[in-house]
Amino acid sequence: MNIEPQSLEALIGEFSSLPGIGHKTARRLAYHVLTKKRSDVERFAENLVNAVDRVHPCPRCYCFTDEDLCPVCKSRPDAKSICVVEKSSDIVPFERSGIYKGSYFVLGGVISPLDGIGPEHLHLPELVKRIKEESIEELILALGSSPEADSTALMLDRMLAGVNVKRTRLARGIPMGSDLEFVDEVTMLRAFEGRVCL
Numbered sequence: 001m002n003i004e005p006q007s008l009e010a011l012i013g014e015f016s017s018l019p020g021i022g023h024k025t026a027r028r029l030a031y032h033v034l035t036k037k038r039s040d041v042e043r044f045a046e047n048l049v050n051a052v053d054r055v056h057p058c059p060r061c062y063c064f065t066d067e068d069l070c071p072v073c074k075s076r077p078d079a080k081s082i083c084v085v086e087k088s089s090d091i092v093p094f095e096r097s098g099i100y101k102g103s104y105f106v107l108g109g110v111i112s113p114l115d116g117i118g119p120e121h122l123h124l125p126e127l128v129k130r131i132k133e134e135s136i137e138e139l140i141l142a143l144g145s146s147p148e149a150d151s152t153a154l155m156l157d158r159m160l161a162g163v164n165v166k167r168t169r170l171a172r173g174i175p176m177g178s179d180l181e182f183v184d185e186v187t188m189l190r191a192f193e194g195r196v197c198l
């Protein structure tokens with residue numbers, strides 16, 4: 001007999017839909033919510049809605065911000081290098097390490113035919129436009145070392161044919177791609193300093 005009320009089941013369903021949360025964890029979280037004060041739950045729900053309402057991609061680099069331009073774009077408008085990452089959270093380890101003083105660009109993914117992600121789903125044309133318009137001198141690819149990252153780099157290379165910009169990528173051998181946001185400072189410093197030309 002299923003003893004869980006429908007509203008509780010619905011809540012478990014919401015938690016299960018989050019990345020990295022299995023059904024067991026989702027159930028534990030949902031039951032935990034039921035032990036909270038109503039005011040705490042209200043604040044939680046409000047923060048969810050607020051984040052979705054207020055946070056949007058920066059029009060210049062596509063990282064998440066709640067201002068007209070993100071802090072990096074605001075403070076480094078004349079940067080001559082762009083570090084290309086897959087998703088907004090990948091910028092965090094760079095800024096935490098403090099080694100990089102250039103600008104960023106969030107591609108929004110990597111080309112992955114199996115997941116139905118083609119070049120048209122990424123901000124590739126916008127990136128090429130920025131490189132040309134801002135006379136960018138170095139393009140640092142921090143997309144990881146997966147086959148998908150490689151084909152994305154190749155596509156970008158084709159789109160940049162004839163454009164004079166130095167292309168580098170982070171040193172290999174560090175956890176990359178989806179794990180980039182969790183890279184510690186020392187690893188990031190090493191990967192950045194050991195970056196190689198493409």
Ligand SMILES: [Zn+2]
Pocket residue numbers: 058059060061062063069070071072073074
């Ligand atoms: Zn920005």
